Amino acid sequence: MDTMTIHESLHPLEVNILAAFDQTSGPVKDTQLVEMSHLEQSQVSMALGWLQAKGLLRMESEIVTPLVSLTDVGQRYHVVASPLDWILGALSSAHQEDRRLTVKDLQSKEEFQPTELSRAIGLLKKEGAIRLVSGGVVEATGVESPTEKALRSLLIQLHEGPKGLHTFPSSLQTTIRHYSVKRGNTREPFRIEERIERVYLLTPEGHTVAKLCRPGALEEVSQLTPEMLKDGSWRNKRFRRYTINLRPPRVAFGRRHPYREFLDSVKGKLVSMGFQEMRGPLVETEFWDMDALFMPQFHPARAIHDVYFVKRPTHADKIPEPFLSKVAAAHENGGSTGSTGWRYRYDRQRACRLVLRSQGTAVSARTLAANPAIPGKYFSIARCFRYDQVDATHATDFFQVEGIVLGEDINFRTLLGLLTLFAKEMAQAQESRFLPAYFPFTEPSVELHVRHPQLGWMELGGAGLFRPEVTHPLGVTVPVIAWGLGLDRMAMVALGLHDIRDLFSCDLEKVRTMRSRFI
Amino acid sequence: MPTISIYHQDFERLLGRAVTVEEIEARLPLVKGELKDYTPTSGELRIELQDSNRPDLWSVEGITRQIRSALEGCPVQYPFLRTKSRPKRRIMVAAGMENVRPFVAACTAVSYRMTEDGLTQLIQAQEKLADIYGHKRRSVSIGLYRLNPIQFPVTYGLVKPQEARFVPLGFSEKLTLQDILAIHPKGMEFGSILAGHDSLPLLWDKEGQVLSFPPIINSQEIGEVRPGDAELLIEVTGTDLRMVLLTLNILAANLADRGASIEAIEVAYPYATEFGRTVRTPCEFTQVQRISVHAIESALGLPLGTEAIKQALTSYGYEVKASQRKLALRLPCYRNDFMHAVDVAEDVAISRGYESFTPLMPAQFTVGALSPIETISDHIRDHMVGLGYQEIISNILMSPEDLVDRMRLRIGDPGQFVEIDNVMSQNFSCLRSWMIPSLLRVETASPRTFYPHRLFELGEVAVPDLGQELGSRTLTKLGALIAHPTSSFSEVHTSLDQLMYHLVRTYTLEPTSHGSFLEGRVGKIICEGQPIGLIGELHPEVLEAWQITMPVALFELEVEPLSEGG
Structure with missing residues (x-):
């Protein structure tokens, strides 16, 4: 520089x-x-x-110089008087009032310690400024005390501020040393300290x-x-020029949750592809959560260890008709769907059992039953609940992204076409593969695998054509694609996370520092 | 769905030719299988099978059978289904079984020698079938026996639990059925299937030797199969005749694939069944299905033509007769998963390979849109971010302690929140009914990140409402919280005021009383005459309960009334 x-x-x-x-x-x-x-x-x-x-x-x-300053005791002597000064003063005023003072009288003065006064009386007597007469009576002699005089002068000088020891004549230096704080005696008026002065060039x-x-x-x-x-x-x-490469302080600012940003980009893409959002309740009946999706009531995934059941009320009053009867018939013997059905006795009471929504497809089932648009495309990002031990890959509740496409032109090939579009739009994948899959509510069923630019081959989602046993009882006669995307792994990579629970973290520091790399 | 262990050499022996692991993996889509793991030293492949309606595929025999059909272009044939002569062995079903465990099917496998691999695979198939397809033996259970010691006819009948005695597998002395249920590991595991019955099922032979106590345990003497055994009896009992028959057919086909000669057994019932009083097993019991070529073509979106579809199905194991545009189909004996023409359409697609279908973009135009509630939610999120609040996304499952106790509210009034019946963890035993506890959970966890803390969460909660079809309502709520040494009502009120101004809503605050808040510093937010939320400073006891050492002011409101026309 x-x-x-x-x-x-x-x-x-x-x-x-x-x-x-x-x-x-x-x-x-x-x-x-x-x-x-x-x-x-x-x-x-x-x-x-x-x-x-x-x-x-x-x-x-x-430069090291001894420096003299007043201690608290010295400050007090300066304000009140030194014991020497005070004794002489007291004797003088007593003399004028024709009173006599004894050693005892002098020692009872409250401002001073008895030892301080005894020492002062001893010194004054030695210097001949006072004498003791019979009866312990003390009298001034009129002789001046050199020490008292020196002390008074020092108190005045040092009150202005500390001074170098060597600025005083050697007689005063002796007095100072005598009356300065030493180890074992802290009740003295002066303190001698070493002052270090530094000389700069x-x-x-x-x-x-x-x-x-x-x-x-x-x-x-x-x-x-x-x-x-x-x-x-x-x-x-x-x-003044700044040193501009210092780290600035952190501030708290308002911000969307990074996982929300990810979900927003997902919903933005779906809307741009012509999908309309649908919503559904967190608490569902088994009917909409499973029966309407042609999952037989004896299906293993419906057991107590897979789904959360609601404590009270345990059941909905009723399931709307004609859906209940038509779904029941589809399960029992196919009804008018052209299916053989599952061939078992459908339990209508069980259909009313309240559960926490276990799959987003429940929202699709409700949409099918509510006069959907044809052609129509729908999606939902639905919070779902599974009876799972919470760990790095299982959250207590999580989002499922899923939806449906209804239309006269829907068939297996348009299903594959839609999935190819998802592979490109959702995972920026240039390559994708379709594998046969099994879901109780679709036939044919497909698993979509894509080559993600960063993650390599991964399963992006599952899809299929809704079985007629699903669509017909709900009043839909055109073919319907049902699709679901597993985006959590992508979200975790985008956010640099390794534990799914961190998507729902309650650690504010983690949330504040989490960043999304949109890949 | 099941994951099974199979062995490379065994696979090649069953397929009848050498094949690499890569080739096996490339063929797995035919069986909806996924290779999970391969150990080159032992040749073990772990394969997950997806289709819960295809239990025939849950074994190495089933997988190789499906691949053989594809390679050979026609179904694998099972001559034992064609034999017409009356079986020489019989099982007599006793009266009363219809009330306990009505159905039984059985066959013998002779003229071959049980190998180590064969036995391992047979036992694995038995376990997967009984456990997953048979609902943990409730609907279907399977017994395997050495055929030699058994004198036919065998009886399938009921006995009193304390009367019958035999040596169960794994034991050396005779136990009564009652003892088996009480002390045998299998009795303890599966005994509940027979709960409520005074008499219990038993299989015994002409000499009175006990074969087994279905669905619990085999006898030690007859029911222990070892490598080297040459003649077997396979028996299936259960509550659904079709499931029982299918299970036996699968096992018979598996053993036939290993070279065994399968001989049928006649089961005589004292009561009527779907297939009569006398049922010969194994047997073809599924019906011929008539399906139009058009149904398959339109489902697949491709005019494949009758011949191509016929060829695809034949290579997939079907028996097909085609005339014009009609197909008469019969599933192979080891399958019973036909419900609808769409099932056949999928098999055509799988047989031809999904990759052979050119994807086609759905062409019909639709308009995309967010729901009104999501639209207003996004709008509010934008404002909260602008006001300096960090968004939080929490789990919806919480505990009553979070929602009530720590909030200085009274517990006990039912219907404050939606509770789970089959709780797994007390921490996640109910749905949140309001948003504030979620934000306080964040505060509790975050005292070390710098202040001020300004948090918001906009999301779903569930509140009980017995007037509703589902006994509850799902609401979308906004919660906003500030925590720092001088946080106050007035500060959070400013945020609320700004938010409501920009949402073009007028509101008033109405003083109220609420256990969670400081008296005199809490109000109801009233919008167009309706209370939509709360605002206030939290009571220090609430902060103590959450171990929060900063003053907290907050508000919470319902989002739906703020949306267009809400």
């Missing part, structure tokens, strides 16, 4: 310090800098640290930069303000 760039990226504190150096053009103590710059000690230290790091100045030496580069910091150069600011714009004063300012 050239010096100009360095200069422009300086913090105002650094500019201030460099300007101070520029005035003296020699080594400068940090204590001097505090005076010259009118900054706080901490600000000066901070700026010195930065400037050293930038190689603009270096520390030349450290500009580096050659620092000299160059410091010249640029002379007053009269443009004032440096970090923030452009409305006032500057109003009065035009921004013209006399220089704007």
